[in-house]
Amino acid sequence: MKDIVRLVASARSLWGMYGVIGCLTVIISVMGLLTPMFSGWAIDEIRKGTDARVSYMVWLAVGIFLLDIGANVLNNIVGYLGDQMSVRLNKILSMRYYEHLLSLPQRYFDRELSGKIIARLNRSIVQITNFMQMLSNNFLQFIFGTVLSLAVVAYYSWQVALMLLALYPIYIFLTFRSSGRWQRYQADKNKHTDIALGRFTESIGQIKVVKSFLQERRELRFYRRHADKVVAINQPQSQFWHVRDTQRRLILNVIFFGVYLYIFVQGAHGEFTPGQAVALILYAMQIRMPIFTISFLVENTQRAIADSKDYYEVMNVRPEIADRPDAKQLRVTDGAVSFDGVAFSYDRTQSVIRGVSLEVPAGGKVALVGESGEGKTTLTNLLLRYYEPEKGVISIDGQDIQSVTQASLRRAIAVVFQEPALFSGTIRENIAYANPTASQKQVESAARAANAHEFIRKLENGYDTEIGERGLRLSGGQKQRIAIARALLKDAPLLVLDEATSSLDSKSEHMVQEALKRLMKGRTTLIIAHRLSTIQSVDMVVTLRGGKVDEVGSPQELADSGGIYSQLLALQRGHTDADIKRLRKYDIAE
Ligand SMILES: Nc1ncnc2c1ncn2[C@@H]1O[C@H](COP(=O)(O)OP(=O)(O)OP(=O)(O)O)[C@@H](O)[C@H]1O
Ligand SMILES: [Mg+2]
Incomplete structure (x- = not known):
């Protein structure tokens, strides 16, 4: 029930228009009630034989004709409004989803495949839209249609009305009883669809890799495996649904048998005029519609609930990194950056950064050097607050970056990834x-x-x-x-340069280096260096080892210290195979 309320609440701003659609459909169904009545009157008039009033008959025919035209026009107006509604609802839901996703921190995207994120959106929106449309088109019509038909039937015969009335609780009970199992099947199907589409998007995005490793068939197989699962789950799901539906309709068949029997037998006893009998039969037939609508309503509702679950799950993810209520704008005066005892792990168990303290002086250029996977990029991720350190403080010009707005922080830093x-x-x-x-x-x-x-x-x-x-x-x-x-x-006053590890030919390398030099001019820069030439040109080198700062000093100072940087220099001079291998570990090029 909570799920249904949530579904309906999603479209709050469109409730008014849904209401209009609902009212129009009620009018249509009331108009539908008049036709059997007119038919009944006509039959009774025909029975008078030559005494029948022709003009009266003509008026009845005209009445039915006008009702038909009215229903035709109203149905199209409802269809038109429904179209407008569903597109608007689609826009509202997808905008909300997108906006929410954009506010989620990096950690969320580390876990999720983009294909999955999109698959969920599409599925949920289609189902929520269908649901709302069904609600406006069928729900009110169902309620009013049923109540009015039953009232009219009761006017002719309370026994028939009672028999018909008994149908509803039985039918609704049976339908809801099968709902849980159906939904579990559906969730399972969705899971496999998401996995398949996630990989689909990924392999299309990296089509070159797929082709170069000749893995087109394997990617297809992966997709097929999950698509086959969906087909396989669909079979028992659909079978389950249809077996239950057959049982439900069997009960309906039995009750209608009773209704017809009663009308026919009582008709033979002269209880009703032929016109009344025909009208009653027509009403009984009309009531079948709303009863069948129940299955449709319930099926749509459970589909909407099952298929929009993931949507709401995403919408319920609270951004773990949020601006504090009292967050201020970051004010960069000189552009000094400091890391103080910063510790961090991606998975909260295996620490990547184990207590890093370093100062980047205003306007200074600091190179970070360390083996591949040592956490250099991670440090810049923390500076940009893509993630939050578990311990320690990062500050810019003395302002803790957690105390300022994320927007002002990121505005102050330009990044070359x-x-x-x-x-x-x-x-x-x-x-x-x-x-x-x-x-x-x-x-x-x-x-x-x-x-x-x-x-x-x-x-x-x-x-x-x-x-x-x-x-x-x-x-x-x-x-x-x-x-x-x-x-x-x-x-921006601050610059983070994560030097590309892929080496370029020496000419474009030179051009890139030149460009970087111009970019660094007059800005505080944190460079993750993958080139010795870059390291040689900075004011200060910080080497990382084991998640901690190993050495700090100018390139000249560190050249002979025996630390990582001096080893790198020696390796570069060495040129033995072992040296080159070790250099590779640092992803360092000359
Ligand atoms: N999003 C992530 N989720 C989980 N672990 C991560 C994530 N990003 C990086 N890591 C892990 O954190 C460690 C540090 O990664 P980081 O990208 O900071 O290395 P790096 O020093 O920049 O390496 P390189 O020189 O190769 O770029 C690595 O062991 C890596 O496996
Ligand atoms: Mg890196």
């Missing part, structure tokens, strides 16, 4: 992602500083070139430079 994540759309849109109203001059000057202007200029459509999903149509070095231009245009 390890993987240059671009969007489909034009180069201009990508560079101007931080500020879509940026002028051509601004976009161009960011591109120039990022060493990207030259290659963009040579493209057929220049800045208006479409770059494909995630920038698929650009080279690795081009993507990196667009990502740098994007960060430049954001023009």
Whole structure:
């Protein structure tokens, strides 16, 4: 019951229009009641033979004709309103879902496949919309239709009305009894659909990998396995439903047998006029409709409940990272960043960062060096508050980042991610992602500083070139430079540079390095360095080992300390196979 209330509440802003639809359908069903009555009168009049009044008959025929036209017009108005409603409801629900998803922290997306997220949305919206439409089109009509038909039948014969009345509780009871099992089947089906669609989306997104490893068939098999499960579960589910439905209708058949028997026998005893008997039979037939509607109502309701469960589950996920009620705007004055005793683990058991303290002085450039998987990117994730440290404090100009709004924090930091994540759309849109109203001059000057202007200029459509999903149509070095231009245009006082580990050829490498230098100018920068040349150019090097800071110092100081950095330098000079292997562990290129 709670689920149904929740479903109906989803469409609160549309209740008014649903009400209008409901009222119109009631009018339609009342009009439907008049036709059998007119028919009954006509038959009784016909029985008078030649005495029958022709004009009266004509009026009855005209009455039926007008009722038909009225029903025709009203039905189409209802259909039109229903269309408008369902599209609006669709918009409301999907916007809410999207907005909510965008507010969820990174941890949520680490767990979920994007294909699943979308599959859930589609399924839920279709079902909730169907449900609301059914409610407006059938529910009121069902209630009013039933009450009115029964009242009219009772007027002719209370015995028949009583027999018909007995049907409802039996029918509803039987239908609800089978609902739980049906829903369990449905949830199981949905689970497999989600798994299949999650993988589907993932493999299409990384189609190159699938093809290069020749795994198209395996991906298809994976999909088929889960699709087969859905087919397999559907069989007992559907069988279950239809067996139950046959039983339910059997009871209906028996009761109607009683009703007809009663009308026929009593009719033969002269209890009703032929016209009354016909009208009664027509009413009894009309009442079958709402009774069948019960199955339809219940089936739709349980489908809506089962299929929207995941939607509400997502909507109920509370963002674990939220602005405090008293959160202030971050005010960056000098741009000094400090990590103080920061500890963190992704899964709350295996710590990745075990107490890191480091100071990035205002305007300073600090390189983070450590083996792959040591937690360098993680530290920047914490700085951006994608995750929250379990211990310790991160602050910017003395303000704890947990005490300021996430928006103001992120506004103050430009990031160049390890993987240059671009969007489909034009180069201009990508560079101007931080500020879509940026002028051509601004976009161009960011591109120039990022060493990207030259290659963009040579493209057929220049800045208006479409770059494909995630920038698929650009080279690795081009993507990196667009990502740098994007960060430049954001023009934030702090900069996080997660150097790409993929090595570029020396020319584009040089261009990227140059671009980065311009980007760092005048900003406090935290660089996750994967190149010795980058490390050599910073003010301070921080090396990480075992989730802790190992050494801190200028590149000159650390060159001979015997620590990670000096080892790296020695390895670089060494060039034995073992040296190169060790260098690889750091993902360090020259
Ligand atoms: N979203 C995540 N969920 C769970 N574990 C994660 C997640 N991201 C990273 N890790 C784990 O945390 C550790 C640190 O990862 P991180 O990405 O910070 O390494 P890194 O130092 O940046 O490495 P690299 O130099 O290869 O980029 C790794 O062991 C990794 O397996
Ligand atoms: Mg990393």
